Amino acid sequence: xxxxxxxxxHHVNYTGIFVLLCICTALSxxxxxxxxxxxxxxxxxxxxxxxxxxxxxxxxxxxxxxxETGWKYVLLAPTMVLACCVPFALAPDIAYHYYEVIVPQSxxxxxxxxxxxxxxxxxxxxxxAESDTHGDHQHDDKHAVKKADDHxxxxxxxxxxx
Amino acid sequence: xxxxxxxxxxxxxxxxGTEIMFFSAFIGSYIVLRLGSPGWPTDPEVTHIRIWAGGLxxxxxxxxxxxxxxxxxxxxxxxxxxxxxxxxxxxxxACLFLSIKSYEYYGKFDHDILPGRIPETHQQACQKLIGRLxxxxxxxxxxxxxxxxxxxxxxxxxxxxxxxxxKAKLLKINGDPDAPEGTPERAGELTRRxxxxxxxxxxxxxxxxxxxxSAEGQEKAEKLFHMVEGSPKTKDHEKVVGKLExxxxxxxxxxNVQIAHPILYGxxxxxxxxxxxxxxxxxxxxxxxxxxLVLAKGSRIGQNPDxxxxxxxxxxxxxFVDLVWIFLFPLVYIL
Numbered sequence: 001x002x003x004x005x006x007x008x009x010h011h012v013n014y015t016g017i018f019v020l021l022c023i024c025t026a027l028s029x030x031x032x033x034x035x036x037x038x039x040x041x042x043x044x045x046x047x048x049x050x051x052x053x054x055x056x057x058x059x060x061x062x063x064x065x066x067x068e069t070g071w072k073y074v075l076l077a078p079t080m081v082l083a084c085c086v087p088f089a090l091a092p093d094i095a096y097h098y099y100e101v102i103v104p105q106s107x108x109x110x111x112x113x114x115x116x117x118x119x120x121x122x123x124x125x126x127x128x129a130e131s132d133t134h135g136d137h138q139h140d141d142k143h144a145v146k147k148a149d150d151h152x153x154x155x156x157x158x159x160x161x162x
Numbered sequence: 163x164x165x166x167x168x169x170x171x172x173x174x175x176x177x178x179g180t181e182i183m184f185f186s187a188f189i190g191s192y193i194v195l196r197l198g199s200p201g202w203p204t205d206p207e208v209t210h211i212r213i214w215a216g217g218l219x220x221x222x223x224x225x226x227x228x229x230x231x232x233x234x235x236x237x238x239x240x241x242x243x244x245x246x247x248x249x250x251x252x253x254x255x256a257c258l259f260l261s262i263k264s265y266e267y268y269g270k271f272d273h274d275i276l277p278g279r280i281p282e283t284h285q286q287a288c289q290k291l292i293g294r295l296x297x298x299x300x301x302x303x304x305x306x307x308x309x310x311x312x313x314x315x316x317x318x319x320x321x322x323x324x325x326x327x328x329k330a331k332l333l334k335i336n337g338d339p340d341a342p343e344g345t346p347e348r349a350g351e352l353t354r355r356x357x358x359x360x361x362x363x364x365x366x367x368x369x370x371x372x373x374x375x376s377a378e379g380q381e382k383a384e385k386l387f388h389m390v391e392g393s394p395k396t397k398d399h400e401k402v403v404g405k406l407e408x409x410x411x412x413x414x415x416x417x418n419v420q421i422a423h424p425i426l427y428g429x430x431x432x433x434x435x436x437x438x439x440x441x442x443x444x445x446x447x448x449x450x451x452x453x454x455l456v457l458a459k460g461s462r463i464g465q466n467p468d469x470x471x472x473x474x475x476x477x478x479x480x481x482f483v484d485l486v487w488i489f490l491f492p493l494v495y496i497l
Contacts, residue, residue: 013226014231017228018225018228021228025221025224028492029217038358043496044497047492047497050490050492054224058227058481058485068167072175076179076182078182082183083183083187084190085192086186087186087194090191094194094197094198095193095194096198097194101198105282105426109200109201109310
């Protein structure tokens with residue numbers, strides 16, 4: 001929202017913006033429903049694209065950034081740069097490391113892999129490399145979900161008992 | 163010479179600048195951690211993430227943002243009563259948002275999807291089950307009670323009547339040697355509880371899922387990371403599930419014990435989920451407090467020109483809360 005002058009000078013069709021935001025939210029749900037037919041990368045782009053569009057409309061029209069003067073750049077530009085620092089600083093060691101991470105969770109992945117596909121066929125290292133080549137962990141997720149489904153079929157989880 | 167913007171508004175924007183960094187640190191860390199954790203839980207049946215709840219909350223926040231804009235517009239047009247009504251509607255939507263969030267949190271607490279409480283390996287799932295079985299059997303608690311009673315009896319405080327009461331309690335726990343053979347009174351509560359405990363203890367001690375990875379095995383896995391011999395742990399976990407049903411059939415005390423399934427990176431998921439959504443919910447509450455400052459004026463709303471400034475700044479804050487949720491919804495609920 002802006003000061004009185006800006007408010008008077010720029011008439012905004014708020015109802016139109018609201019309808020647009022609702023359509024965007026509905027689109028996100030549609031993408032969620034269509035998850036099985038979309039690749040991980042496509043889902044990521046579509047869903048985050050919709051979110052960015054929504055955020056832009058809220059920022060520009062509901063928060064009246066569009067009608068503010070140059071101070072908005074002075075204030076928001078450094079903020080946005082600093083906001084990116086944490087993920088960029090953490091990513092090399094936590095998200096994209098060149099080395100194999102051995103944590104208890106890796107053993108579970110290895111066990112499930114061995115029991116699911118046979119030890120000789122693929123090593124977990126190869127399995128991880130495959131996932132990374134595809135740029136996502138969908139394979140791992142599907143496998144985990146399948147295991148979970150098999151498990152649930154035999155024995156209801158705590159969730160289903162409730 | 164200065165910036166052509168009211169001080170209050172500039173202050174609010176500066177504050178929102180810090181808020182952007184605050185939330186982007188959380189969201190950025192979440193993305194980085196998730197990218198570095200293959201096998202991150204995404205199945206809604208495992209995570210108890212409800213897309214309908216997230217979608218509904220998104221709609222509620224967008225609608226409330228729209229209503230706030232209308233309230234500000236009404237205030238600018240000197241339609242103060244209308245502005246006040248719009249603010250009450252916004253407060254209603256804020257309450258609805260928090261109610262839906264509470265429902266979601268209730269589900270997480272109910273199913274123990276909490277940071278530090280989720281087993282991530284079969285061994286941890288087994289240990290959690292053992293903890294639940296131990297609590298349900300009540301043997302250790304009863305043994306503690308017995309020791310306390312015996313100490314109190316040895317102290318001899320409280321006179322004859324207290325001693326009599328302590329002895330009666332101990333008799334119930336230890337069993338009555340004068341009772342007919344084969345009756346529960348003769349065996350006592352402690353023996354009965356011990357039998358429950360023994361029914362599962364031997365099996366759980368032997369089952370491979372309850373054993374930590376040996377140093378040799380770990381070294382081998384670290385070197386090869388192939389696990390060429392395979393692992394019987396998953397199969398053993400299935401056996402434990404079958405056994406639990408058997409024990410529950412024998413001992414009603416164990417009826418409510420639920421099996422614990424490992425969820426890979428479940429604790430990290432729970433930590434980031436509660437951190438992000440929890441702080442967002444706190445911001446919703448703060449937004450409600452800001453609106454209350456305007457609503458507290460009652461029918462005098464708008465008489466003071468500052469009311470419009472407070473409403474404008476509260477509105478900016480509210481839109482920011484909406485903005486954060488716009489990103490949390492796809493990141494936590496959809497992807």
